[in-house]
Amino acid sequence: MSVAKTSRTLFASGVTRLHPENARIYEGDSGLLYCVVDEKTLYRGVFAVRLFPIRHPENFISLNYTNDEDKDREIGVIENLEEFSEETQALLSRKLAHHYYEQRISRIYRVKLDQDMLFFDAETQRGRESFIVPWRHDRAEEYDEHGKALLDVRDNRYIIPNVFDLPDRDRQELTRYIYW
Amino acid sequence: MPVLTDEVANSDKFRIEENIHAEELPEGLTGALTVMEMNDAPIVFSIRSDLNLEGVGCTSWMIVTEKEAGAVQVNADGSLEKISGPFSLSDAQKVRTFPTVGSSFLQLRIHGLYFDVIRYSNAKRETFGRALQQFERVLDGKAFQSDAISRPSDLVCDKCGLPLPGRGVMCARCNRDHGILFRALEMMRPYFGLLVVLLGMMLAGVGLDLVPPLLTRMLVDKVLVPHQNVTWLPYILIGLMAASALRNVLSVFIGRLSSSISTRITRELREKLQQKLVSLSVDYYNRHSVGSLMSRVLWDVDYFQGFVSQVSQGFLLNLMLVIGIGFALFSMNWKLALLVIVPLPFVAIGTIYFWKYIHPIYYRVSDSQSKMSQLLSGLLSGIRLVKSFGQEEREHQRFEKSAGYMRDNRNLLDRSIATFNPIMSFLFGLGGLIIWYEGGHLVLTDQMSLGTLMAFFAYVGMFYGPVSALSSFSNWMTGFLSAGQRIFDVLDANVSVSESPEAVPLARIEGSIEFRDVVFGYDPYVPILKGVTFSIKPGQFVGIVGKSGSGKTTLVNLICRFYDAQQGEVLIDGINIKNLKQEDLHRDVALVLQDPFLFSATIAENIAYGRPESNMMQIMDAAKAANAHNFISKRASAYDTRLGEQGSGLSGGERQRVSIARALLCDPRILILDEATSSVDTESEQEIQKALSVLCKGRTTIAIAHRLSTLKNADWIYVVDEGRIAESGTHDDLMAQEGIYHRLVRIQTELTRLETEG
Ligand SMILES: Nc1ncnc2c1ncn2[C@@H]1O[C@H](COP(=O)(O)OP(=O)(O)O)[C@@H](O)[C@H]1O
Ligand SMILES: [Mg+2]
Numbered sequence: 001m002s003v004a005k006t007s008r009t010l011f012a013s014g015v016t017r018l019h020p021e022n023a024r025i026y027e028g029d030s031g032l033l034y035c036v037v038d039e040k041t042l043y044r045g046v047f048a049v050r051l052f053p054i055r056h057p058e059n060f061i062s063l064n065y066t067n068d069e070d071k072d073r074e075i076g077v078i079e080n081l082e083e084f085s086e087e088t089q090a091l092l093s094r095k096l097a098h099h100y101y102e103q104r105i106s107r108i109y110r111v112k113l114d115q116d117m118l119f120f121d122a123e124t125q126r127g128r129e130s131f132i133v134p135w136r137h138d139r140a141e142e143y144d145e146h147g148k149a150l151l152d153v154r155d156n157r158y159i160i161p162n163v164f165d166l167p168d169r170d171r172q173e174l175t176r177y178i179y180w
Numbered sequence: 181m182p183v184l185t186d187e188v189a190n191s192d193k194f195r196i197e198e199n200i201h202a203e204e205l206p207e208g209l210t211g212a213l214t215v216m217e218m219n220d221a222p223i224v225f226s227i228r229s230d231l232n233l234e235g236v237g238c239t240s241w242m243i244v245t246e247k248e249a250g251a252v253q254v255n256a257d258g259s260l261e262k263i264s265g266p267f268s269l270s271d272a273q274k275v276r277t278f279p280t281v282g283s284s285f286l287q288l289r290i291h292g293l294y295f296d297v298i299r300y301s302n303a304k305r306e307t308f309g310r311a312l313q314q315f316e317r318v319l320d321g322k323a324f325q326s327d328a329i330s331r332p333s334d335l336v337c338d339k340c341g342l343p344l345p346g347r348g349v350m351c352a353r354c355n356r357d358h359g360i361l362f363r364a365l366e367m368m369r370p371y372f373g374l375l376v377v378l379l380g381m382m383l384a385g386v387g388l389d390l391v392p393p394l395l396t397r398m399l400v401d402k403v404l405v406p407h408q409n410v411t412w413l414p415y416i417l418i419g420l421m422a423a424s425a426l427r428n429v430l431s432v433f434i435g436r437l438s439s440s441i442s443t444r445i446t447r448e449l450r451e452k453l454q455q456k457l458v459s460l461s462v463d464y465y466n467r468h469s470v471g472s473l474m475s476r477v478l479w480d481v482d483y484f485q486g487f488v489s490q491v492s493q494g495f496l497l498n499l500m501l502v503i504g505i506g507f508a509l510f511s512m513n514w515k516l517a518l519l520v521i522v523p524l525p526f527v528a529i530g531t532i533y534f535w536k537y538i539h540p541i542y543y544r545v546s547d548s549q550s551k552m553s554q555l556l557s558g559l560l561s562g563i564r565l566v567k568s569f570g571q572e573e574r575e576h577q578r579f580e581k582s583a584g585y586m587r588d589n590r591n592l593l594d595r596s597i598a599t600f601n602p603i604m605s606f607l608f609g610l611g612g613l614i615i616w617y618e619g620g621h622l623v624l625t626d627q628m629s630l631g632t633l634m635a636f637f638a639y640v641g642m643f644y645g646p647v648s649a650l651s652s653f654s655n656w657m658t659g660f661l662s663a664g665q666r667i668f669d670v671l672d673a674n675v676s677v678s679e680s681p682e683a684v685p686l687a688r689i690e691g692s693i694e695f696r697d698v699v700f701g702y703d704p705y706v707p708i709l710k711g712v713t714f715s716i717k718p719g720q721f722v723g724i725v726g727k728s729g730s731g732k733t734t735l736v737n738l739i740c741r742f743y744d745a746q747q748g749e750v751l752i753d754g755i756n757i758k759n760l761k762q763e764d765l766h767r768d769v770a771l772v773l774q775d776p777f778l779f780s781a782t783i784a785e786n787i788a789y790g791r792p793e794s795n796m797m798q799i800m801d802a803a804k805a806a807n808a809h810n811f812i813s814k815r816a817s818a819y820d821t822r823l824g825e826q827g828s829g830l831s832g833g834e835r836q837r838v839s840i841a842r843a844l845l846c847d848p849r850i851l852i853l854d855e856a857t858s859s860v861d862t863e864s865e866q867e868i869q870k871a872l873s874v875l876c877k878g879r880t881t882i883a884i885a886h887r888l889s890t891l892k893n894a895d896w897i898y899v900v901d902e903g904r905i906a907e908s909g910t911h912d913d914l915m916a917q918e919g920i921y922h923r924l925v926r927i928q929t930e931l932t933r934l935e936t937e938g
Contacts, residue, residue, distance in 0.1 A: 126237060156301055
């Protein structure tokens, strides 16, 4: 079995590639996202998901819809968003924003440990806020090479994109408890 | 500046009754219906969210009337602005929550398309989970249940309002200390006599510790310096020797006694924990990781091992020493003694510094150790995978990275300690210098004898150790209290599936099973079984089919009473399962799972697990019936073959057959096969089927199978779909109905054809 042959069969049964030649994406009725594939099939109520949200947030975007049987199905994957018109890009970015809700931490003023909970006082893009994170490994996961994704008691996500971008003092405050 | 702890913890954000309002609009929303262009209709409920559809934080509300639904946002100036809707409920086919990363949408399906009604952050998930249930009821034309508001949140401590680290986890704050120390002491009660002896010996030990400096003082002042009483010399030396010998003998006894008390206590505690752990329900294990429970039994209990020695030697002994030595110092010369106290702040600061900055590095080291051992055990158990993909080099690099991490941390620790210790001893040395200076002055001016000064120094040398030990005792105590907390947490856990006091013993279960409108969800807000009703007569062979995830295993879990239904009843022999003795139930119901678990023991022991008293012939009969006898007898050690962890050493199908034999040996009245034959090849499956068809006679059998051909002979087949019984009947009935079952069979015949052709 040659390598070339495998990859060709893989390609045939793999994900559907979407690009401007075979896909038209626009905003349809009542703000829903529509997508026409090969000028044949119309999908309505489309939603977009990033497939590499950390390493390639702007590319590899999966478009999905809910079929008549109420199952979510993938229409295809946009490999490179820049191939599409500015307008489509803006539309998709707006729709993608719907799918992600996380706070990015830029400063950590104080971390206090009380009863196995870490009380954070930090700066995010929303402003200064406080939140509580259980002091457990699974609540501060790896994010990219040097970042951390904190999950607070309510499963809200707080991202530190890169721990080493924090001011020294803030980093010490953090790593005193989140040392892993 | 945002205030930490209490304010974050107690804010109303988390209180359900603040967030869902039934019947009337909450304050400030009076004009909402107009803004939302909704028709006047009685309000069913409204629910508060914390986001608008764009994901901007704000207060927003979804309002559901008897006719329509929609959402508004409350602007900073108090004005209202429409977010979505109005959606007519008569057009709505379905309501769902659509989770995305960090937030979710509540959506209505209208003409086949989902429309966003409102968006909420993860903080609101529990509240919206309840709202969804109510919304579904509204769409079904049922009434709103006030229970949705009044039932307390599962995620907040009832007492202090602090969010819990997980569903069903005890609030650490409200259970803080909470007599943990007291309970720990309580556990020592049976050893009270021994403890008194222990304390007595320690007291004597402290007394003996104080003797040598006094003898030295006598030696110097009465013999060496004045050159008198030379005959005293040997006696004083004998005295010194006797004190030291006695002291060490005492140490031996103290050590032995305290270790014997603590090992007894820890053994008791481990046994209690183990007993409790097996009695806890399956649900408890869903909420707690096996790893964390293991660490409680194995490591947290170790704190109790240290408890006796820490409290007696670490705390009481040091306290007695500090008091005894302090007394001796002050009685010799109180002014000089005051100087001894000068370095105490340094001792305290040093200890605090150590625990604040150096102790966390210990954590890092142990963390890197455990990461490395994880990596290694993963590597070794997956070694075939690594080799088959030729990834040795990459694994090597990964290991090197992890080893590097460990080296760095170890290095950091060693360097910190190597710096810390000399600084501390230098500081103590400085303290000593002050005493030399002052004491030397006193001796030179004849205000103090040389012997006294030497005795003084000997005591000072013995003084700082206990002081520093005492300051670190509080840290040990913190660790102990949290370990104790985790242990008592398990010991106090509710057995959530408990036997009713009126439970009736049943000598023999006949085997009829009935479900009456059963509603159940692992998460109470997300029902998996949505009103299941059926009945099975004794001795019937019943098949259950359905797509994966449809709730088949969940059904079985309820029959075995691993969980209790939230609504409705499960009856066996006409008796509510809650009123049956667990013992009887588990004696007469046997379960064979898709992924069979075997213990690391011999094959025979595994088969006889439920009936350890069985004789060899019975074990073989069971194995034969499960079509396992042949492959077992071909092995060198046959039935004595010892299996590795989780039954390694057998193929998937072989493990499966051993587990079937195990169930058959119990001669259960109700036999449940949950996809039990799916990893067995078709041929052995047929053989097992043959055996089963004989064995199933006279007992109720429930077979869940995705190879539908195996169910052709079933007396009755239930088709489960999305938590409901969608179809039922015999194979022929169901084929005639041309419904879900028909379609599944058609797909499978297609597949089989492909398989045989390919
Ligand atoms: N322990 C659990 N905790 C939470 N959800 C579970 C648990 N076990 C199963 N589920 C969920 O319940 C649903 C039904 O599962 P199950 O009864 O195992 O399906 P089946 O056996 O039909 O494949 C699935 O959606 C599954 O994700
Ligand atoms: Mg299953």
